[in-house]
Amino acid sequence: MGNPQNTGNEMGDSQDTDNDMGNPQNTGNEMGDSQDTDNDMKNSQDTDDDMVNSQDTNDDIEDPEETIIDYEDIEIKLVLEAVRLRYGYDFTNYAYASMKRRLKKTLEESSMKRFSDMIPMLIQDKNFFRLFLKNISVNVTEMFRDPHFFLSIRQQVVPYLKTYPFIKIWSAGVSTGEEVYSLAILLREEGIYDNCIIYATDFNDNVLETARNGIYPEKDMQLNTSNYQKAGGKESFASYYHADYNSVIFDNSLKKNIVFANHNLVSDGVFGEMNMILCRNVIIYFNRTLQNNVLKLFII
Ligand SMILES: C[S@@+](CC[C@H](N)C(=O)[O-])C[C@H]1O[C@@H](n2cnc3c(N)ncnc32)[C@H](O)[C@@H]1O
Numbered sequence: 001m002g003n004p005q006n007t008g009n010e011m012g013d014s015q016d017t018d019n020d021m022g023n024p025q026n027t028g029n030e031m032g033d034s035q036d037t038d039n040d041m042k043n044s045q046d047t048d049d050d051m052v053n054s055q056d057t058n059d060d061i062e063d064p065e066e067t068i069i070d071y072e073d074i075e076i077k078l079v080l081e082a083v084r085l086r087y088g089y090d091f092t093n094y095a096y097a098s099m100k101r102r103l104k105k106t107l108e109e110s111s112m113k114r115f116s117d118m119i120p121m122l123i124q125d126k127n128f129f130r131l132f133l134k135n136i137s138v139n140v141t142e143m144f145r146d147p148h149f150f151l152s153i154r155q156q157v158v159p160y161l162k163t164y165p166f167i168k169i170w171s172a173g174v175s176t177g178e179e180v181y182s183l184a185i186l187l188r189e190e191g192i193y194d195n196c197i198i199y200a201t202d203f204n205d206n207v208l209e210t211a212r213n214g215i216y217p218e219k220d221m222q223l224n225t226s227n228y229q230k231a232g233g234k235e236s237f238a239s240y241y242h243a244d245y246n247s248v249i250f251d252n253s254l255k256k257n258i259v260f261a262n263h264n265l266v267s268d269g270v271f272g273e274m275n276m277i278l279c280r281n282v283i284i285y286f287n288r289t290l291q292n293n294v295l296k297l298f299i300i
Pocket residue numbers: 137138139140141142145172173174175176179201202203204207263264265266279280281282
């Protein structure tokens with residue numbers, strides 16, 4: 001088991017250590033399900049003389065009119081494979097329809113024409129990979145998100161946690177950190193923060209940096225305050241942050257027992273027994289196989 005402080009902090013580390021993680025036989029299970037049109041196939045047939053000639057002369061090759069090939073899906077599969085081989089990030093078992101939607105958006109926002117145009121860029125340019133990662137992962141979050149969830153933690157889980165002298169908590173897929181600061185505030189109000197260590201992990205270094213800084217737009221505080229109150233907050237929410245210009249910075253003391261670290265739920269192992277694991281709005285982006293793998297990781 002790895003120490004979360006040491007797990008894959010650099011994308012390069014991930015590449016070095018995770019090349020073998022995916023089983024190529026399992027890749028792209030859902031690719032065949034896509035019902036997207038095959039316009040690209042027709043275009044490509046029009047322009048690729050060699051292919052047409054070889055189809056004319058080779059009886060063994062199936063008639064393309066009888067075969068539905070989605071070229072986009074093939075290209076997406078190749079893009080994801082390039083990312084897996086180069087950086088160790090395995091997206092092949094992410095829910096395909098939503099992955100494809102986000103890849104399409106990334107393509108539309110770039111000057112590239114085809115998914116496969118991304119491959120050389122992804123292989124050679126780490127910064128392009130960072131941008132790619134930012135575009136294809138969903139990082140939406142807020143403080144005390146779904147306040148009733150935090151109210152339940154406060155009322156039903158905290159009494160149980162209080163029975164332990166030392167409490168280990170893992171917030172997996174923490175995004176920009178609002179979840180872990182919410183948790184820290186709650187635990188402090190319940191008088192057990194000082195007995196806790198909270199591992200706050202995500203596979204995206206960009207969002208982790210925001211999480212570490214604990215600086216958020218002031219305009220979000222109205223919603224966050226309302227959530228905090230609905231979640232049973234006991235103080236003035238504003239007492240936990242300092243406003244400066246249009247931003248707020250959360251009290252440094254809230255970070256005291258939080259360890260921020262890069263951790264990939266697909267490829268990295270567990271790093272110890274936990275008293276509580278939060279993994280919210282993360283595995284909804286995975287297909288069933290991957291969801292089961294992650295759940296196994298948590299109950300080991
Ligand atoms: C929608 S956010 C959820 C944030 C927070 N848990 C919440 O509920 O508000 C999903 C987060 O999961 C992270 N994520 C996606 N796949 C991951 C993986 N394989 N390993 C670790 N984190 C992952 C993304 O980077 C993103 O920050």
